[in-house]
Amino acid sequence: MTTDPTAAALAVVRALGADTTGTSTSPGASASSDAPAPVGVFAPVGDPVSCETPAGGTYNTVVRMAFGDGRDWVVKIPPAHSSGLRYEHALLTGEVTFYEAAAGLGGVVPRVVRAGLGGVVPRAGLGPGPATGPYVVMTACPGRPWSELADELTDVETRRLRAELGALVGRLHRVTGPAGFGYPGEPFGPLAPTWRAAFTAMAAAVLDDAEEYGVRPPRPVGEIRTLLGAASYVLDEVVRPALVHFDLWQGNVLVAGGPGARSIGGIIDGERMFWGDPAADLVSLALLGDIEEDEDFLTGYASSAGAPLVFTPSLRLRLALYRSYLYLIMLVETVPRQASAEDRAWVWTHVAPELDAALDTVARATG
Numbered sequence: 001m002t003t004d005p006t007a008a009a010l011a012v013v014r015a016l017g018a019d020t021t022g023t024s025t026s027p028g029a030s031a032s033s034d035a036p037a038p039v040g041v042f043a044p045v046g047d048p049v050s051c052e053t054p055a056g057g058t059y060n061t062v063v064r065m066a067f068g069d070g071r072d073w074v075v076k077i078p079p080a081h082s083s084g085l086r087y088e089h090a091l092l093t094g095e096v097t098f099y100e101a102a103a104g105l106g107g108v109v110p111r112v113v114r115a116g117l118g119g120v121v122p123r124a125g126l127g128p129g130p131a132t133g134p135y136v137v138m139t140a141c142p143g144r145p146w147s148e149l150a151d152e153l154t155d156v157e158t159r160r161l162r163a164e165l166g167a168l169v170g171r172l173h174r175v176t177g178p179a180g181f182g183y184p185g186e187p188f189g190p191l192a193p194t195w196r197a198a199f200t201a202m203a204a205a206v207l208d209d210a211e212e213y214g215v216r217p218p219r220p221v222g223e224i225r226t227l228l229g230a231a232s233y234v235l236d237e238v239v240r241p242a243l244v245h246f247d248l249w250q251g252n253v254l255v256a257g258g259p260g261a262r263s264i265g266g267i268i269d270g271e272r273m274f275w276g277d278p279a280a281d282l283v284s285l286a287l288l289g290d291i292e293e294d295e296d297f298l299t300g301y302a303s304s305a306g307a308p309l310v311f312t313p314s315l316r317l318r319l320a321l322y323r324s325y326l327y328l329i330m331l332v333e334t335v336p337r338q339a340s341a342e343d344r345a346w347v348w349t350h351v352a353p354e355l356d357a358a359l360d361t362v363a364r365a366t367g
Contacts, residue, residue, distance in 0.1 A: 008061060008077055059337070061076070072139065085329065086188070087202060094273045105267070109270070110141055115135070141267075149262075160296075166298060167301065170305030172281075176243075180275065181195045188202070195277055217328065235318065238276065243273065246281060254266035292311055
């Protein structure tokens with residue numbers, strides 16, 4: 001039975017109002033703690049006055065709700081099925097971790113109101129009784145996805161926004177993880193002590209996924225394993241587990257304000273974050289392109305990161321590894337997500353050649 005996404009999100013919000021345990025929304029409280037909270041502290045009075053399902057999501061159920069008391073929330077619920085890529089285990093743990101770690105950016109990232117990462121949540125359509133499912137409720141950020149506004153922006157606005165985004169990302173990358181490298185949901189076991197160990201496990205997992213789902217990348221999986229392994233030595237240069245969003249394409253960056261007064265309103269969908277090399281974010285920030293050509297972003301980044309990015313041969317090799325990883329994910333995920341024929345054709349036309357080019361860069365550097 002297919003569950004109505006709005007009804008499922010409403011069930012989550014209504015359950016919060018009747019919950020007597022969980023997270024206080026007082027300043028400084030952790031949204032993933034188990035501290036007691038008063039009855040009704042999470043839920044606004046009454047049902048929402050409007051609900052909408054934003055376009056663009058391909059994995060989680062996402063519903064935005066506006067309430068009569070002024071609260072504007074987003075409810076996210078992962079799919080009930082178990083199919084997916086290996087790294088997608090416990091993705092909401094990553095989302096909560098990202099927003100809490102990035103809280104220093106203020107309203108540019110959502111604030112987690114309440115997260116249930118493994119508890120019991122009533123699901124709409126199932127009737128009374130237990131139904132398990134994780135969820136996260138967060139505040140909504142203002143603005144529309146940059147990808148929807150790109151054609152409306154002037155060159156001056158685009159350059160200014162790229163510099164602003166660069167400065168925000170530079171601030172994100174100054175955040176250091178507390179326990180090691182990798183995904184906080186620990187899909188491959190505990191966080192790794194080194195970035196080389198963590199990334200090796202990440203790359204191996206997506207290649208295992210390719211074999212499991214019968215995906216044939218532009219090069220044989222065995223050859224890709226060998227290439228990535230031969231270049232893994234360069235990852236030892238990364239000794240600090242920085243906060244990495246890893247999905248900073250324009251669809252996950254909100255732009256607020258009108259013509260002439262636009263600004264970055266939000267950085268959203270932090271579920272694919274990991275602790276690792278901050279340079280990994282440069283791939284999605286210039287998706288299918290080259291971040292070295294984005295002078296405005298790089299200027300903004302240097303203004304807050306503490307130093308300019310220097311594109312040494314080792315950094316370029318690391319970027320080739322991260323492009324290979326991201327583009328492999330984009331190819332392989334089309335199978336478990338049952339992408340349309342049109343979407344599959346786009347991926348194989350645009351992403352597969354970029355994957356092959358990244359792997360060629362790795363081969364030249366290690367050959």
